[in-house]
Amino acid sequence: MKNEYVPQLSEIREVIPHTDLEYTFRMAWEGPEVKPGQFFELSLPKYGEAPISVSGIGEGTLDFTIRRVGKVTNEIFENYVGDRLFIRGPYGNGFDLEQFRGKELTVIAGGTGLSPVRGVVDYFARHKEECESCTLIAGFKSPKDILFKEDFAFWKNRISVVLTVDSAPEGYEGSVGMVTKYIPELTFQNPQNAAFICVGPPVMIKFSTLELLKLGVKEEQIWISHERKMCCGLGKCGHCKIGGTYVCLDGPVFNYTEGKDLLD
């Protein structure tokens, strides 16, 4: 019987700073195949574990984009140089790329919400022929909070990208406004064949899906990803439970038909 609670040490191969608060940690990984949208429990002895989404899947590496907001993540930021972290996973269902093949895919992401879905966007940016079209609407608080700038530079030549910030200092040349501002502008060749992924803070998911429904999008065309406190990731500790649903096992990715009924 495997003891799922025991983590393995993983070497930090590279650290990619995005902002003062958000870095991507590229970790060594040998193990089962990992899907975008799945998560790992990352830990530092003494400070505890935190569930972190996989933001990139490479050859023998996994990326974790970590926002410095809590006890564990603060410590990870202090201690990374040449160091190792304990990791266990992958957990959760993740995004199934099959569901988006051949579709007119729109990904709406807010802040670090881009991390779990980055793998999906990047895949279709590199394999444009595998989907009908791919559009990314990504929102950040301000220009200094923008993550994955190199990816945006790459993506914008391959797929349709709206990179917006909630507010910006005067003179900022990019788009300004909430992601919801850009949803009504979406057009489709065949609305029946459209698919949507919406990831970000709960409020953003709520209002973005409302905008999509206003466009006449059907609930089953929308996928969302939830974040909750998780101590185990294994369906045991109870913290992520919403009604009869365990976000760690049944999610974190939900079709909206299911996800909309998850009320805390």
Next chain:
Amino acid sequence: MGYQLSKQQAAEMFQKLSKTYDLFAPVRKKGEGCFSDTDVIRYEKVSSPEEIAWEAKSDYSFKEALLPINETLFYFTEDETLVPKAPAKARLVFLRSCDLHGVKRLDEIYLKNGYEDYYYARIRTQTKFVLMGCPSSCQSGFCVSMGTNRSDEYDAYLKPAGEVLYADFHCPQLEAYAAETGAAQAGVTPDYVTENHEKVTLPKKLSNESFSNKIWEEYGNRCIGCGRCNFVCPTCTCFTMQDIFYRDNEKNGERRRVWASCQVDGYTDMAGGLSFRKSQGDRFRFKVMHKIYDYEKRFGYPMCVGCGRCDDVCPEYISYANCVNRLAKEEEAHEE
């Protein structure tokens, strides 16, 4: 096969059992209750029938015999982890019918529901259960309403009566201990209650719409979020991870899990400040819905076993049983 053991034979059986098993049973602890001059009955290791509180329901359930209040998952050294060894001895856990039904709920979460839990599984496979009968109903239990008043899934059944101890066995290994003492055979069937003082009707049509019921706010105003109802419950299984480090050597420490309560602040707090179910009313609703609706939706039978301990322990005298009955009544009234 049933047996009647004399006092001496019973003592001999317990003595021999104790060599192979750790016996966990409810023990009355004099004067250690919450209030002055009150006792508390909770689980401890025993080695004789006299130590066991046969006469009353335990205040805390059996679950700490399988799920310690805090459990070391592994020790850390600088870059290694070490998992503590499994308990050396197998376990015999003494419990009542409601609690034996509770074991099924613990198994559902810890052995199934996703991954198998290494720590629970290794104790559970080494555990046998001894049923303690209920000749009469406790004050707050509603096992008959929940269908948990009887259980045949015991390994042994024991019942003291005056100077003798009656025993029945489903487990041949345990039966051998009784037979060995030369005890006389006897027809023994477990005592169980057929009627409780407390009766509960489950509402049939709970849904997300039940969220707007005013009842939650009302109970929320009374609840102080102490979490005692969760800790006495034989079916509550939540825990939180905790890392601790030794003061003498900060490079070494351990990761533990400790019992958690969905009623207590911090249960849903995420790094970065997000949290869910901030009001006590929301938390109370979450708990009640879990016990009688959400769990059933997932696993096909209600979670609550009707032991009534949550009602006994609540410092605000909130009756969960009454809450459930009110929900059912409202539903009925609504239909008329």
